[in-house]
Amino acid sequence: MSKFLASQWQVLTPYTPGEQPQDRAYIKLNTNEAPFAPAPEVIAAVSSSVMENLCLYPDPECGMLRDALASQHGLARGNVFVANGSDDILNFLFKAYAANGGKAYFPDVTYGFYKVFAALHGADWQEVPVRDNFTIDWRDYFGKDGLIVLANPNAPTGAYLAQSDIKRIVGGHPGSIVVVDEAYIDFGGASCVPLVRRYDNLVVVQTFSKSRAMAGARLGVAFAQEALIRDLELFKYVTNPYAINLMTMKAGLAAISAAPYYAAQCRAIARTREETAAQLTDKGFQVLPSMANFLFLSHPAVSGKDLYLKLKAQGILVRHFDAPRTRNHIRVTIGTDKQMAAFIEAAAAIAGGDDV
Ligand SMILES: *Cc1c(COP(=O)(O)O)cnc(C)c1O
Numbered sequence: 349m350s351k352f353l354a355s356q357w358q359v360l361t362p363y364t365p366g367e368q369p370q371d372r373a374y375i376k377l378n379t380n381e382a383p384f385a386p387a388p389e390v391i392a393a394v395s396s397s398v399m400e401n402l403c404l405y406p407d408p409e410c411g412m413l414r415d416a417l418a419s420q421h422g423l424a425r426g427n428v429f430v431a432n433g434s435d436d437i438l439n440f441l442f443k444a445y446a447a448n449g450g451k452a453y454f455p456d457v458t459y460g461f462y463k464v465f466a467a468l469h470g471a472d473w474q475e476v477p478v479r480d481n482f483t484i485d486w487r488d489y490f491g492k493d494g495l496i497v498l499a500n501p502n503a504p505t506g507a508y509l510a511q512s513d514i515k516r517i518v519g520g521h522p523g524s525i526v527v528v529d530e531a532y533i534d535f536g537g538a539s540c541v542p543l544v545r546r547y548d549n550l551v552v553v554q555t556f557s558k559s560r561a562m563a564g565a566r567l568g569v570a571f572a573q574e575a576l577i578r579d580l581e582l583f584k585y586v587t588n589p590y591a592i593n594l595m596t597m598k599a600g601l602a603a604i605s606a607a608p609y610y611a612a613q614c615r616a617i618a619r620t621r622e623e624t625a626a627q628l629t630d631k632g633f634q635v636l637p638s639m640a641n642f643l644f645l646s647h648p649a650v651s652g653k654d655l656y657l658k659l660k661a662q663g664i665l666v667r668h669f670d671a672p673r674t675r676n677h678i679r680v681t682i683g684t685d686k687q688m689a690a691f692i693e694a695a696a697a698i699a700g701g702d703d704v
Pocket residue numbers: 432433434435436459499503529531554555556557563566567568
């Protein structure tokens with residue numbers, strides 16, 4: 349940091365993204381990316397004809413993309429906000445509803461970026477402990493008025509909160525904004541998007557990064573009633589009106605029309621997830637039930653850190669979160685069947701005490 353940086357920023361702790369190593373080829377199971385390619389239509393959409401238009405600014409309204417997303421859910425354009433990744437949306441949400449001492453609540457074990465945004469905007473935030481089995485109890489949010497942010501399914505645990513419980517939280521806090529971050533909803537859960545019609549304090553956030561195999565394109569979506577979408581639009585138009593680039597817009601549109609392709613891929617991932625969990629359990633691992641495209645697991649004979657390091661030495665990259673409640677565990681993205689077989693074999697050998 350330079351001596352010129354304002355003192356209020358010198359205390360910020362940045363989010364630590366998962367490793368994206370460029371040095372060697374890994375079996376990469378650390379950042380929940382899809383192991384499959386985008387749909388053929390998506391690849392075709394980002395073609396030379398699009399490139400010729402790169403000399404022009406993209407549509408700042410993102411009209412076609414928002415219309416396509418809206419019609420998928422029987423909503424209107426005014427219920428949809430798109431941004432350069434859902435992280436951008438989460439940033440705006442903390443800025444809009446918790447800045448400068450506003451209250452914010454999220455689980456103690458969840459997506460690490462919530463804390464970073466809360467600190468960036470000077471929120472008065474509180475982590476709400478998840479249960480010992482890492483599930484969320486809606487009662488723990490009762491009476492907590494402020495911005496409530498829940499990832500569902502949660503990360504890095506995969507724990508899923510039933511829609512009836514989410515309704516209790518949203519309905520029980522009519523004066524608070526409740527954000528449901530559905531980055532992993534396509535791998536098994538029921539989306540809360542239809543609920544935005546009924547609740548004026550609900551924002552549902554989704555991303556094309558995981559289930560639509562477009563992490564590199566950066567496209568996030570928020571669904572909410574029009575007044576809330578206008579709040580988000582405000583921040584877009586005071587920072588970067590062209591946040592969605594032309595290629596991402598075209599790719600996103602094509603991905604929406606390829607819904608059956610992605611649904612089939614997500615079903616396959618869910619199948620591989622359940623098979624992997626069963627095999628790991630057989631080998632003595634403790635595996636949390638997951639509705640996402642990853643598993644959160646531990647083994648009594650090896651620490652999470654050792655498991656992570658020894659797997660990495662063998663060219664298999666997983667994620668380890670070195671915090672008190674999570675350091676015994678690793679988070680493993682569901683890859684192809686072949687990648688998972690390699691992972692299971694290596695992890696079992698490490699836990700079994702094989703010297704590697
Ligand atoms: C991956 C992830 C995001 C970020 O998604 P982008 O759209 O790639 O910015 C947001 N929330 C959760 C819970 C995630 O796991």
